[in-house]
Amino acid sequence: MRRRNMRSSWILIFFAWTALGTGCATSGMKAEKELNTRKANSHVEIGGDHLANGRSALALREFLAAEKLDPENATVHYGLGDAYLSRGKRKLAEKHIRRALELFPEYHDARLFLSALLLMQERYAEAAAECDILIDDPTFQAPWRALTNRGWALYKLGREDEARDTFLLAREYLREYWPATLALAIVEGETGKRLEAIRLYREIIAQEPGATVESEVNYRLAEIYVALGKRREAMGHLTTSVARAPDSPWAKKSKEYLKILN
Numbered sequence: 001m002r003r004r005n006m007r008s009s010w011i012l013i014f015f016a017w018t019a020l021g022t023g024c025a026t027s028g029m030k031a032e033k034e035l036n037t038r039k040a041n042s043h044v045e046i047g048g049d050h051l052a053n054g055r056s057a058l059a060l061r062e063f064l065a066a067e068k069l070d071p072e073n074a075t076v077h078y079g080l081g082d083a084y085l086s087r088g089k090r091k092l093a094e095k096h097i098r099r100a101l102e103l104f105p106e107y108h109d110a111r112l113f114l115s116a117l118l119l120m121q122e123r124y125a126e127a128a129a130e131c132d133i134l135i136d137d138p139t140f141q142a143p144w145r146a147l148t149n150r151g152w153a154l155y156k157l158g159r160e161d162e163a164r165d166t167f168l169l170a171r172e173y174l175r176e177y178w179p180a181t182l183a184l185a186i187v188e189g190e191t192g193k194r195l196e197a198i199r200l201y202r203e204i205i206a207q208e209p210g211a212t213v214e215s216e217v218n219y220r221l222a223e224i225y226v227a228l229g230k231r232r233e234a235m236g237h238l239t240t241s242v243a244r245a246p247d248s249p250w251a252k253k254s255k256e257y258l259k260i261l262n
Contacts, residue, residue, distance in 0.1 A: 040070035044079050051079075056086035074104035081113060093117060108140050115149045119156075128153040144173040148180040155187055163187060178209045186220065194224050215245035219254050226261075235261055 047062030063079040070076055081097035084090075094117055100110040111130055118127035131150035134140045151166035164187060170180035181204050189197035201217050201224075208214075218241035225234035238261070241254035 036069040037073065040066040040073055040076055043069070044073075044075055047079050047083065051083060051086060056083055059083045060087065072103055074100040074107055074110070077103065078107070078110050078113070081110070081117075085117065090117065090121060106137075106139070108134060108137070108142075112142075112145055112149070115146065115153075119149060119153060122156070124153040124156045128157070144170040144177045144180060147173070148177070148183055151180070152183050155183075160187065160191060176207060178204050178207055178213065182213070182217070185217075189220065189224055194228060197224055211245040212248045212250070215241045215248045215250040215254070218244065219250045219257070222254070222257065231261060 043062045043066035047059040047066065050056070050059035050062060060080070060083040063076060063083050066073070066076045067080060077096040077100035081093045081095075081100065084096065085093035094114070097110050097114045097117065100107055101114070104110070111134055115127045115130040115134075118124075118130065128150050131146040131153065134146035135143055135150065140146065147166050147170035151163045151170065154166060155163035164184065167180050167184035167187070170177060171184070174180075181200050185197045185200035185204070188194075188200065198221065201221050204217050205214055218237040222234040222237040222241070225231075225237065235258060238254040238258045242251045242258075245251050
């Protein structure tokens with residue numbers, strides 16, 4: 001009887017040590033994972049700063065370092081998508097944005113990014129579908145952004161009336177969201193509703209959205225005034241376009257247009 005008890009005691013001790021060892025290993029692995037996540041987040045923060053300041057190559061290095069530390073971090077893949085797009089590598093950008101959504105399907109910014117990326121690639125039906133997911137999600141806090149992307153996709157698909165209604169709904173959510181107003185103005189101008197387009201463009205300028213946007217708006221106003229036979233007004237807007245953002249692509253286009261009109 002005593003031997004049986006001793007044997008039982010040794011068995012109990014063995015299992016206790018095994019459990020303790022497993023617990024230590026699990027705890028150590030968890031601590032290492034948490035440390036890697038913190039390190040990855042630091043790389044993401046630095047990468048984001050590089051990206052915001054136009055240093056896409058440095059940003060990419062930071063995001064790749066973060067991926068090695070924490071490969072299942074959706075934010076890391078979003079950063080990689082953003083960096084690759086800045087480098088002009090759309091396929092890699094899409095790969096990482098879709099991976100971010102696999103890891104976190106409710107990642108609204110990633111889905112909105114994907115819709116914009118699909119628009120760039122003229123994959124309009126796919127872009128509209130991604131926007132619909134966001135629009136139908138009551139937890140998405142900026143539906144006007146998805147509506148604007150959806151409206152542009154519909155317009156490019158030849159669904160002009162639906163596009164116009166979608167832009168108007170975006171403006172109903174947030175009247176000051178100038179991208180929706182700009183998209184609507186372009187549609188109105190291209191479909192012959194020039195006076196309405198002028199009104200919308202002037203509304204954008206009054207909001208003071210920034211030099212580059214104002215340069216584009218003035219260029220587009222000039223195009224409309226040329227179509228209306230008002231050369232003088234057109235030249236005034238082209239001159240303003242150049243003055244607002246001298247180094248922008250719109251300023252370059254405005255200079256070329258001025259040479260034609262002179």
